[in-house]
Amino acid sequence: MAPKALDLFQAYSQGKLPKEEGGYIVSSFFKETSAYAIYEVVSYDNVKNLYASDEGLTFETDGSKLFVLVEPASFPQKYIEPFRRDRGLKIPHRFSEVDTFSAKNQTRVMVSKEPIISYSSFTILRPTGVNFSLIFYKTEEVLDTLNFFFQETLNKEAQIPRTDARKAAELVITGIKKFGVW
Numbered sequence: 128m129a130p131k132a133l134d135l136f137q138a139y140s141q142g143k144l145p146k147e148e149g150g151y152i153v154s155s156f157f158k159e160t161s162a163y164a165i166y167e168v169v170s171y172d173n174v175k176n177l178y179a180s181d182e183g184l185t186f187e188t189d190g191s192k193l194f195v196l197v198e199p200a201s202f203p204q205k206y207i208e209p210f211r212r213d214r215g216l217k218i219p220h221r222f223s224e225v226d227t228f229s230a231k232n233q234t235r236v237m238v239s240k241e242p243i244i245s246y247s248s249f250t251i252l253r254p255t256g257v258n259f260s261l262i263f264y265k266t267e268e269v270l271d272t273l274n275f276f277f278q279e280t281l282n283k284e285a286q287i288p289r290t291d292a293r294k295a296a297e298l299v300i301t302g303i304k305k306f307g308v309w
Contacts, residue, residue: 131268131269132276135261144177146174149171149265150263151170151269152167152168152169152263153167153261153273153276154166155257155284159256161201162199162234164196166195166280166299167194168195168273168302169249170242171186171188171190172188174187175187175188185248185250189245191306193243193303193306194225194237194238197235197281198237199286200234219243222237226298226301228294230287232288234291236285236295236298238302241305261276263276273299278296281295
């Protein structure tokens with residue numbers, strides 16, 4: 128039985144990275160001093176070439192990318208457009224280009240309204256610190272697996288109450304369904 132998800136770089140080194148059938152890559156970028164986090168979800172298939180560098184893995188294929196930004200209530204610059212924020216805190220969107228969910232604890236979760244298409248190639252950066260990159264295999268239950276993953280990580284890592292984490296995860300899944308592979 129194939130795994131549902133693996134560490135991306137482990138899967139690459141073990142030759143378990145799906146190339147033709149593709150998959151979903153979820154990368155996290157956590158701010159060390161708060162619950163502020165950015166997730167990138169990339170869907171891909173039909174890889175022409177794949178190679179590793181010190182920076183990360185480069186996929187020679189088209190990819191669809193969705194951004195998820197988690198902003199705790201204590202974030203002092205919440206009025207600044209997401210694309211104008213400091214390095215490590217920004218996503219390439221304006222407020223009008225994201226769907227926003229506000230949790231009971233005032234944490235905001237922003238999700239790209241539409242995926243960004245990366246033509247010809249994209250690179251997944253090698254994670255550092257507590258960050259990670261996971262490959263989710265395209266199985267029949269991949270959306271359920273991604274939903275569960277986001278519920279858990281939003282609750283445990285981003286400190287969103289469980290009920291709200293479920294609702295925020297649904298918002299992410301709604302965005303993933305726009306990738307056009309369904």
